Amino acid sequence: GVSYLRLIRRFEDRDHEEVREVVINSFNETCAALFRYALWQPGIQLALLTVFCFLFLSSASFLLSSVGLALMILAVNRAAYQLITKNWIEVALKGDFLNIKKTYMETSGSCFWVAECNGKVVGTIAATPSKEKKGALELKRFAVRMGYRGRGVGKALCRALCDFAQANGNQRIMLCTSVIHYEGLKFYERFGFKKTREYCWPSLLGKALNLLMICYRYDLSLS
Numbered sequence: 216g217v218s219y220l221r222l223i224r225r226f227e228d229r230d231h232e233e234v235r236e237v238v239i240n241s242f243n244e245t246c247a248a249l250f251r252y253a254l255w256q257p258g259i260q261l262a263l264l265t266v267f268c269f270l271f272l273s274s275a276s277f278l279l280s281s282v283g284l285a286l287m288i289l290a291v292n293r294a295a296y297q298l299i300t301k302n303w304i305e306v307a308l309k310g311d312f313l314n315i316k317k318t319y320m321e322t323s324g325s326c327f328w329v330a331e332c333n334g335k336v337v338g339t340i341a342a343t344p345s346k347e348k349k350g351a352l353e354l355k356r357f358a359v360r361m362g363y364r365g366r367g368v369g370k371a372l373c374r375a376l377c378d379f380a381q382a383n384g385n386q387r388i389m390l391c392t393s394v395i396h397y398e399g400l401k402f403y404e405r406f407g408f409k410k411t412r413e414y415c416w417p418s419l420l421g422k423a424l425n426l427l428m429i430c431y432r433y434d435l436s437l438s
Contacts, residue, residue, distance in 0.1 A: 223375045226315055226327040233336035234329060235312060241358035248395040253424050263288070311356075319343070324383060327356070328375050330368045337363040340372040342379060345389050351432075352380045354390040357399070364398070373406055381435055388433040393426060400429065408433045
């Protein structure tokens with residue numbers, strides 16, 4: 216059973232380091248997923264094919280060309296991973312995570328929850344009033360440790376957020392996530408979220424990779 220995982224409670228100061236760890240791990244997973252997604256993009260594959268052909272013409276060896284290409288991919292992956300992850304984490308830790316209590320627990324209409332198992336924080340979720348839709352909440356910072364997925368932790372966290380929203384008179388929960396979060400997309404749709412729109416991430420990287428952002432909504436009248 217998963218009843219022992221159902222300890223969903225509001226954030227406390229003592230949770231800060233564990234919450235940061237859960238979210239940083241989530242960022243790391245996102246970066247790895249982004250690199251895998253990038254490798255499947257036609258432009259990237261064409262560039263890799265060009266490099267392979269250059270190596271093959273230079274060495275006249277299929278094996279050496281393959282090894283060289285693999286080493287180049289690993290090097291680029293490592294450099295990109297460190298750069299992107301570092302930037303994302305710095306933005307997060309200098310933003311709302313600089314003071315979770317002030318951002319979420321002391322701000323009207325906002326809240327932050329953790330899922331706890333045997334004294335360990337294994338999941339997080341947060342809510343803030345939506346800037347786009349009056350009367351709606353925005354779901355943020357949703358993450359579950361890898362070893363605890365598929366056990367009802369995410370669903371319990373979302374139920375806590377829904378209960379909070381209904382108690383505060385909110386009519387809808389909204390979120391946007393990227394197409395690379397395959398597990399997350401499936402989870403949201405199983406939970407009952409409905410897709411509302413898609414758009415390309417408005418950044419140089421987003422345009423280069425055609426990285427789609429997908430927005431969802433959950434009408435509380437359906438819960």
